[in-house]
Amino acid sequence: MSEPDTGGGERQAGAAPLSAVELRVNDQVRRLELDPRTSLLDALREHLRLSGTKKGCDHGQCGACTVLVNGRRINSCLTLAVMHEGDEVVTIEGLGAPDDLHPMQRAFVECDGFQCGYCTPGQICSAVGMLAEVRAGSPSHATAEVASSRISLTDEEIRERMSGNICRCAAYPNIVAAIRGIAEGGAA
Amino acid sequence: MIGQPVNRVDGPLKVSGRATYAYEYWDAGQPLYGCIVGATIGKGRITRIHTENAERAQGVRMVMTHQNVPVQGVRDESVQFEYWRAQPVLTGPDIHYHGEPVALVVAATFEQARAAADLLDVEYTVGRGRFAFAADDDEAYIPKVVNAGLPTDTAVGDFEAGFRAAAVRVDQRYTTPYEFSMPMEPHACLVEPRGEDLVVHVSSQIVDAAQTSVAATLRMAPERIHIVTPFVGGGFGSKLGVHAETILAALAARVLGQPVKVALTRQQIFQLVGMRPTSSQRVRLAAGRDGKLTAIAHDVTMHTNPDLEFAEQTAATTRSLYAAPHRLTSHRLTPLDLPRGADVRAPGEAPGLLAVESAVDELAHALGMDPIEVRIRNEPTVDPERDVPYSDRHLVDCLRDGARRFGWEHRPATPASLREGRWLVGYGMSAAIRGHFQGPTAVQVRLEADGTGVVRTDMTDIGTGTYTILTQVVADGLGLPADRVRVELGRSGLPTSWGSGGSWGAANSCAAAARACAALREKVLVAACGDADSPLHGRDPAGAHFGDGSVRIDGAEGASQALGEIVARHHPEGMEAQGEIRFMGDDPNYSDYSIHTYGAHFAEVGVDADTAEIRLRRMLGVFSVGRVLNPKTARSQLIGGMIWGAGAALEEEAVVDSRSGAFVNRDLAQYLVPVHADVPDVEAVILDGYDDKANLLGAKGVGELGICGAGAAVANAVFNATGLRVRDFPITIEKLLPGLPDVDA
Structure with missing residues (x-):
C-alpha cells in the first residue's frame, strides 16, 4: 500500500518547501511531505496518527518514544523524519493489536508491567530491541565478560539495558519479570 | 472476582498503543498547535511584548498575551477546594515565578508554533524576588489550616516538661527538597469548539474539578464544558487540577473557533504544575530506658507561594502513629516567589515519615534497642490525639511479618560492621501509616x-x-x-x-x-x-x-x-x-474511628566503601489495607510507591537558582527519578483484612501507602551500613564520602 500524506493540505499554506520522505512503517509504505524540522516521533504521531508512540520529554531522556528502525531501538524524538528515507520503522501498533498481541505485549499484561500505560509502548519496543542486541552479543555496562559473544541475560543485564525507559509508576520489577519470561521462553 | 489477581481489562489497549490520551484525538479533524512561552525572570514585570515577528511567522494563527487574552474568571477562595477554582492565566504584566506563561503561540503545525514561540521578544523589569528557603525565616507565618483542611497545630499534655524529664532524647532537624510528580504523560489538552460548547480532552484525575475549573475560568456554564479523559498517563497529584495548557487551549480554541491542542514541555512541567514544598522538619522524641516514648514533637517549616498558599500536611500522620502522653505538631510557611506548592503523591506523609521514621531509628540507636521493638513498645491503643479507637490497625502484624520474611535477624546490630567485598552493607526498616479518606x-x-x-x-x-x-x-x-x-x-x-x-x-x-x-x-x-x-x-x-x-x-x-x-x-x-x-465528614465512622492503612518497610543497601556509591539491594513492604480488591494491581501500586520512597531517599531533588528563581535541573536527565538500574528486587506483601468501618466492602486505599516510610527504611539502612546519618535528603555520595568509615573487608 502506498498513499501520499500531505498532512492536511491547508495547514501548510504559504509554508516553506516541504521535504518528501518515504518510510516503511509497520509494513506499509508511507510517503510524507514534511516540514524538515519534524521529528520522526511527530511524523508518526501527528502525520501518520500512530499515537501509540508516546512523547514524554522530546529530549531523549525518557524513552517513551522508542521505536524500532531497521530492527534497532531508537528514541524517535531525537531524529528527524527526513533522515529516514527508505527506513523500516516498527511502532507498537506494528508489533501487535489488542486481539493479536505480540508475546512481549502479552507478557506485559500478564506480569502487570505497567500502570498508566504511557511509557509502555516505549518499554515494549525497547525490550524487543534490547533482546535482539543481547542475541547479537552486544555487551553492556553490566556484562561481566565483555569479550564473550554469549551474554547471560541476568536481571542486572535487563535493568541496565532498559534504563533508558523511565516508568514513573515504577512498574520496573514487573517489567523485568515480563522481559525475563519472554527471554527464557525465547518467544521474542 | 473481588480479591482475584485479574489482569487489567484495559491492558491489551495499553500495551498495543491503542489507549488514547488527551493529545491524541483526531475526531474533530486536524487541530492547531499551541506552544506556551514562559517568563525568563522569576519576579518582575513585563514592560513590553514584541509579538510582530511571531505573528508574521509561517503558519501562525494567534499570539495570545495578557494584552489580548479574553476576560477570565477570578480564582474564588470561597470555593472549598483549589482544584475546582478558576485558574486564570496571562492575568497581567506581573511575573510571579520563573516560567509563568507570558504567551501562547498558536500555529498550523507544531514545528511552526515552536519556531514562532522563539521569535517572541519580551522585555522585563526584573524585580527583587525571594527564592532561597530558610527554615528560620522571619517571615514564616502560621497558616489557618493545612492541606485537606487539617489543623495546623496540635498539642497534648506538656511537651516541654515531658521532653526535659526523659532519659533519652532525640532532637534533630531533617530537610527535604522540592520534588515533582513527573508523570510520563505531559500535562496536555485538546479543546474542540462544538457550537457554544467546548469538548475538552484533558489529562485529569478529577473530571468534576476539571469541568468546574475550566467553566469558572472561561466564565461558561459547566454543562457547556465536556471533559473527556478515559486514559491518564500518570498523575501522582499533579493532574488533580487543570493547568495553563488546558486553560490556554480552551481560550484559543474559543477565539479561533477551531480545535487547539497544547502540551507542556517536560521543562515546563517543572514550572507550571507545582511541586512538593521543600521542608525543614524538627523532630523531637523523648523516651524512657524502656523505649517507651514520653514526648513527640514534629515542627515543620515549608515554602509557599505568597499568593497561592499550599501547606503540606507534613506533620499530620505523626499525630496518629505512636503513643506518647506529651505531643506537639506544627506547620509554618515561608513565602517565596516560586510556583505554588502542590499535592505530590502522599502529600504530607511522604516527607513527614521520612523525617519521623529516621528519628525513631535514631532513638532506637540511642537506646541500644532494635528499631522494630521500639515501635512495638509504642503501639497505641487509641488514636493518641483524637482519643478515638482505631478501626483496623495492624501495624505490629506488618512489622512482625515483615521482619520474618526479610530475615531481619541478620541485620548487623552495630552500624558499619558488615562488609561484603567493596560494599558496606546495612539493613533498615520503617513503619508506614496513611489516613484513609472517603469522598462523595x-x-x-x-x-x-x-x-x-x-x-x-x-x-x-x-x-x-x-x-x-x-x-x-x-x-x-x-x-x-x-x-x-x-x-x-x-x-x-x-x-x-x-x-x-x-x-x-x-x-x-x-x-x-x-x-x-x-x-x-x-x-x-x-x-x-x-x-x-x-x-x-x-x-x-x-x-x-x-x-x-x-x-x-x-x-x-x-x-x-x-x-x-x-x-x-x-x-x-x-x-x-x-x-x-x-463525604467522610457526614459519615459517623470517620469521626468515631481513626481509619488508616499501615505497613512496614524493609531495605538492604550496599554503600561502596571507597566511593560511597549507594546501591539499593532489595526492599520488602508488608501492608494492611483492609480488603484487597485485586492483589495484582494493588501490589503494583504498592511497589511503585516503595520505589518512589527510594527515589526520595536517594535521588529526587529539584534545585532552585537563588538568583533567578528557576529550577536549574528541570529535565529528566538532571532531576533524577528511579530507573530500571536503580531498582532491585522489590516485593510487597498484603495481609488479609477487612475494615468494616471504612465502607461496605471493607476496602481502603493503597496508592500512596507504599511511599509512606519507604524512604526512611532506605535512609536507616544507609545509617546501618555506614554509621553515618544524613538528615538532608536526598542522601547522595558527597554527603557520605567525607565521613565514610574504614571497615575491614
Missing part, C-alpha cells in the same frame, strides 16, 4: 437487554486499575462473567465522583458500585418475581442468587431466569440503579 461518589450500574452490565461514573483510571476493579465488583454484584461487564469512565455527564487522588478512588467508586448493584438486584427481583410469566413468579426474593448471568431462587430445586431476559421483558431500554458514597 456516584456510580450507575446498568443491565442491558443482552445481559451485559455497564458501569458508568466520571471516575478516572490513572494507572490505578479502576477499569479492572470496577469490572470485578460489578461482575460479583450482578453475577456476570467479567467479559460481560463494560466500564465507562472519565467523561463529564457520567455520575459524579471524587476522581482519583488521595488513594480514595478505588474504595469510593467500588463501594458506590456495590451499592448500585444491590439496588439493581432489588429491581430485577421485583420485576421477575412479580411477572406471572417468569419462572421466578411468586418466589421469595430473599433466596435469590445471582450467578452466570442468571438469577436463581431456591437453589437447584427452584427456578432461574437469565438477567437479559428479565431486562428485555420489562425494560428493553435497560435497567439501572445508582449507588452513592458520601
Whole structure:
C-alpha cells in the first residue's frame, strides 16, 4: 500500500518547501511531505496518527518514544523524519493489536508491567530491541565478560539495558519479570 | 472476582498503543498547535511584548498575551477546594515565578508554533524576588489550616516538661527538597469548539474539578464544558487540577473557533504544575530506658507561594502513629516567589515519615534497642490525639511479618560492621501509616437487554486499575462473567465522583458500585418475581442468587431466569440503579474511628566503601489495607510507591537558582527519578483484612501507602551500613564520602 500524506493540505499554506520522505512503517509504505524540522516521533504521531508512540520529554531522556528502525531501538524524538528515507520503522501498533498481541505485549499484561500505560509502548519496543542486541552479543555496562559473544541475560543485564525507559509508576520489577519470561521462553 | 489477581481489562489497549490520551484525538479533524512561552525572570514585570515577528511567522494563527487574552474568571477562595477554582492565566504584566506563561503561540503545525514561540521578544523589569528557603525565616507565618483542611497545630499534655524529664532524647532537624510528580504523560489538552460548547480532552484525575475549573475560568456554564479523559498517563497529584495548557487551549480554541491542542514541555512541567514544598522538619522524641516514648514533637517549616498558599500536611500522620502522653505538631510557611506548592503523591506523609521514621531509628540507636521493638513498645491503643479507637490497625502484624520474611535477624546490630567485598552493607526498616479518606461518589450500574452490565461514573483510571476493579465488583454484584461487564469512565455527564487522588478512588467508586448493584438486584427481583410469566413468579426474593448471568431462587430445586431476559421483558431500554458514597465528614465512622492503612518497610543497601556509591539491594513492604480488591494491581501500586520512597531517599531533588528563581535541573536527565538500574528486587506483601468501618466492602486505599516510610527504611539502612546519618535528603555520595568509615573487608 502506498498513499501520499500531505498532512492536511491547508495547514501548510504559504509554508516553506516541504521535504518528501518515504518510510516503511509497520509494513506499509508511507510517503510524507514534511516540514524538515519534524521529528520522526511527530511524523508518526501527528502525520501518520500512530499515537501509540508516546512523547514524554522530546529530549531523549525518557524513552517513551522508542521505536524500532531497521530492527534497532531508537528514541524517535531525537531524529528527524527526513533522515529516514527508505527506513523500516516498527511502532507498537506494528508489533501487535489488542486481539493479536505480540508475546512481549502479552507478557506485559500478564506480569502487570505497567500502570498508566504511557511509557509502555516505549518499554515494549525497547525490550524487543534490547533482546535482539543481547542475541547479537552486544555487551553492556553490566556484562561481566565483555569479550564473550554469549551474554547471560541476568536481571542486572535487563535493568541496565532498559534504563533508558523511565516508568514513573515504577512498574520496573514487573517489567523485568515480563522481559525475563519472554527471554527464557525465547518467544521474542 | 473481588480479591482475584485479574489482569487489567484495559491492558491489551495499553500495551498495543491503542489507549488514547488527551493529545491524541483526531475526531474533530486536524487541530492547531499551541506552544506556551514562559517568563525568563522569576519576579518582575513585563514592560513590553514584541509579538510582530511571531505573528508574521509561517503558519501562525494567534499570539495570545495578557494584552489580548479574553476576560477570565477570578480564582474564588470561597470555593472549598483549589482544584475546582478558576485558574486564570496571562492575568497581567506581573511575573510571579520563573516560567509563568507570558504567551501562547498558536500555529498550523507544531514545528511552526515552536519556531514562532522563539521569535517572541519580551522585555522585563526584573524585580527583587525571594527564592532561597530558610527554615528560620522571619517571615514564616502560621497558616489557618493545612492541606485537606487539617489543623495546623496540635498539642497534648506538656511537651516541654515531658521532653526535659526523659532519659533519652532525640532532637534533630531533617530537610527535604522540592520534588515533582513527573508523570510520563505531559500535562496536555485538546479543546474542540462544538457550537457554544467546548469538548475538552484533558489529562485529569478529577473530571468534576476539571469541568468546574475550566467553566469558572472561561466564565461558561459547566454543562457547556465536556471533559473527556478515559486514559491518564500518570498523575501522582499533579493532574488533580487543570493547568495553563488546558486553560490556554480552551481560550484559543474559543477565539479561533477551531480545535487547539497544547502540551507542556517536560521543562515546563517543572514550572507550571507545582511541586512538593521543600521542608525543614524538627523532630523531637523523648523516651524512657524502656523505649517507651514520653514526648513527640514534629515542627515543620515549608515554602509557599505568597499568593497561592499550599501547606503540606507534613506533620499530620505523626499525630496518629505512636503513643506518647506529651505531643506537639506544627506547620509554618515561608513565602517565596516560586510556583505554588502542590499535592505530590502522599502529600504530607511522604516527607513527614521520612523525617519521623529516621528519628525513631535514631532513638532506637540511642537506646541500644532494635528499631522494630521500639515501635512495638509504642503501639497505641487509641488514636493518641483524637482519643478515638482505631478501626483496623495492624501495624505490629506488618512489622512482625515483615521482619520474618526479610530475615531481619541478620541485620548487623552495630552500624558499619558488615562488609561484603567493596560494599558496606546495612539493613533498615520503617513503619508506614496513611489516613484513609472517603469522598462523595456516584456510580450507575446498568443491565442491558443482552445481559451485559455497564458501569458508568466520571471516575478516572490513572494507572490505578479502576477499569479492572470496577469490572470485578460489578461482575460479583450482578453475577456476570467479567467479559460481560463494560466500564465507562472519565467523561463529564457520567455520575459524579471524587476522581482519583488521595488513594480514595478505588474504595469510593467500588463501594458506590456495590451499592448500585444491590439496588439493581432489588429491581430485577421485583420485576421477575412479580411477572406471572417468569419462572421466578411468586418466589421469595430473599433466596435469590445471582450467578452466570442468571438469577436463581431456591437453589437447584427452584427456578432461574437469565438477567437479559428479565431486562428485555420489562425494560428493553435497560435497567439501572445508582449507588452513592458520601463525604467522610457526614459519615459517623470517620469521626468515631481513626481509619488508616499501615505497613512496614524493609531495605538492604550496599554503600561502596571507597566511593560511597549507594546501591539499593532489595526492599520488602508488608501492608494492611483492609480488603484487597485485586492483589495484582494493588501490589503494583504498592511497589511503585516503595520505589518512589527510594527515589526520595536517594535521588529526587529539584534545585532552585537563588538568583533567578528557576529550577536549574528541570529535565529528566538532571532531576533524577528511579530507573530500571536503580531498582532491585522489590516485593510487597498484603495481609488479609477487612475494615468494616471504612465502607461496605471493607476496602481502603493503597496508592500512596507504599511511599509512606519507604524512604526512611532506605535512609536507616544507609545509617546501618555506614554509621553515618544524613538528615538532608536526598542522601547522595558527597554527603557520605567525607565521613565514610574504614571497615575491614
